[in-house]
Amino acid sequence: MPERLRIGIVGCGGIATAHTSAYQKVADVEIVSVFDVRREGAEKAASSTGARIACSVDEMVEKDRLDAVSVCTPPATHLAVCRPFLQKGIAILCEKPLEVDAPAAAELAATVEKSDGVFMTAFCHRFHPAVIELRKLIDQGTLGTPLLFRNIFGGYSDMTTNHRAKRSLSGGGPLIDHCCHSYDLFRHLVGDPSAVQAMAGNVLQDMEIEDFGMALLDVKGKSFGEITASYSLQACSNLVEWYGSEGRAVVSYFDANEPDLKYRTKDSADWVAVDCSQHPDRFTGEITHFVHCVGTKSQPPISAEDGLKANQIAAAIYESVETGTKAQVHYK
Structure with a gap:
C-alpha cells in the first residue's frame, strides 16, 4: 500500500x-x-x-x-x-x-x-454494526432458516428542492432510493427474491415520484419480505426484523429505548441484547473496508453486480406498481 x-x-x-x-x-x-x-x-x-x-x-x-x-x-x-x-x-x-x-x-x-x-x-447498511452481528447469528444457525424479513426506512424529508424528486435524476422515489439498501439487505440476509408485488403513492408530498411505497418479496415461496419506505412518515422508527425457523431478531436504528440488536429463540421468552459497540459506524466501516481493498488491490464483497441486482429488483417493483400485479425479477 x-x-x-x-x-x-x-x-x-x-x-x-x-x-x-x-x-x-x-x-x-x-x-x-x-x-x-x-x-x-x-x-x-x-x-x-x-x-x-x-x-x-x-x-x-x-x-x-x-x-x-x-x-x-x-x-x-x-x-x-x-x-x-x-x-x-x-x-x-x-x-x-x-x-x-x-x-x-x-x-x-x-x-x-x-x-x-x-x-x-x-x-453501507451491510456495515451497520447491528447488521454485522445479525449476520453472525444467521451464519451460526441460532435463528434457523429464513422465513420472513420486515423492514421500514422512513422519516420525513422535504423534497421541494431535492434533486431526488426529479425522476430523470433519481429513477424514482423511496422505492429505489431508500429501498436499494432494503433490497441489498434482503439479499444479504435472506436471498435473491424471485418475484415481487408492490404499491406506491403520495401520502403527503405531491410530486412526480412517490413519497411512500410498500413491497412484498418472494423467494420461490420459501422466504418472504415486507418492505416499507417513505419520505413522509413523521417520527418513524427504522428497523429490520428477521424471522427464522428457530427464532427472531430485531435491528433498531438509533432508538434510545431499544438495543441496537436483540433476539430470542423459540425455546425462550426472554430477549437477548447483543453488544455491537466493537464496530465503527456504518460509514466508517464501509470506507475502511474500501480503503483496505484499494490498498491490497482486492475486489470488495459488494460489487457492481450487487448494485445491478438492486436495480433489477427495483425495476420489478415499479412494474408491479404500474400493473397492480405480481412481477418476476429478471436478473439477466
Missing part, C-alpha cells in the same frame, strides 16, 4: 459529507481533490478536507494521481462519471442506486467487469 492513498470526491452534497468524515477517520488516506457542478458545494468540501477543487472529472483523472474516488453524484450520472476513472484503473466507491434504471446499471456493471478495476457499490 502507498504511504498515503490519494482520494477524490465527485459530488459534494449530503452523502459526500458522510464519505469525507469517514475517510478522515482512516489512517494513511488523504482527500486531495473534490469536484461538484455546484461551485459552492465543492468549496465547502474543500474547506473541510484541505483538498483542491478540480474543474472537471477529466481533470481529476488526468492531473490528481488518484488511487481511488467516491462517486456521490445523482444516480443518472454514475455511468458517465465512473467510466473515465475505470479507464485509468482508479478504484471507485459508487453511491447507490448504481444507476437510474436497470439497463443503465447493466451497462455500468459490464464496464466495470471489462475494466477489472476495484469497484464497490456503497451499500
Whole structure:
C-alpha cells in the first residue's frame, strides 16, 4: 500500500459529507481533490478536507494521481462519471442506486467487469454494526432458516428542492432510493427474491415520484419480505426484523429505548441484547473496508453486480406498481 492513498470526491452534497468524515477517520488516506457542478458545494468540501477543487472529472483523472474516488453524484450520472476513472484503473466507491434504471446499471456493471478495476457499490447498511452481528447469528444457525424479513426506512424529508424528486435524476422515489439498501439487505440476509408485488403513492408530498411505497418479496415461496419506505412518515422508527425457523431478531436504528440488536429463540421468552459497540459506524466501516481493498488491490464483497441486482429488483417493483400485479425479477 502507498504511504498515503490519494482520494477524490465527485459530488459534494449530503452523502459526500458522510464519505469525507469517514475517510478522515482512516489512517494513511488523504482527500486531495473534490469536484461538484455546484461551485459552492465543492468549496465547502474543500474547506473541510484541505483538498483542491478540480474543474472537471477529466481533470481529476488526468492531473490528481488518484488511487481511488467516491462517486456521490445523482444516480443518472454514475455511468458517465465512473467510466473515465475505470479507464485509468482508479478504484471507485459508487453511491447507490448504481444507476437510474436497470439497463443503465447493466451497462455500468459490464464496464466495470471489462475494466477489472476495484469497484464497490456503497451499500453501507451491510456495515451497520447491528447488521454485522445479525449476520453472525444467521451464519451460526441460532435463528434457523429464513422465513420472513420486515423492514421500514422512513422519516420525513422535504423534497421541494431535492434533486431526488426529479425522476430523470433519481429513477424514482423511496422505492429505489431508500429501498436499494432494503433490497441489498434482503439479499444479504435472506436471498435473491424471485418475484415481487408492490404499491406506491403520495401520502403527503405531491410530486412526480412517490413519497411512500410498500413491497412484498418472494423467494420461490420459501422466504418472504415486507418492505416499507417513505419520505413522509413523521417520527418513524427504522428497523429490520428477521424471522427464522428457530427464532427472531430485531435491528433498531438509533432508538434510545431499544438495543441496537436483540433476539430470542423459540425455546425462550426472554430477549437477548447483543453488544455491537466493537464496530465503527456504518460509514466508517464501509470506507475502511474500501480503503483496505484499494490498498491490497482486492475486489470488495459488494460489487457492481450487487448494485445491478438492486436495480433489477427495483425495476420489478415499479412494474408491479404500474400493473397492480405480481412481477418476476429478471436478473439477466
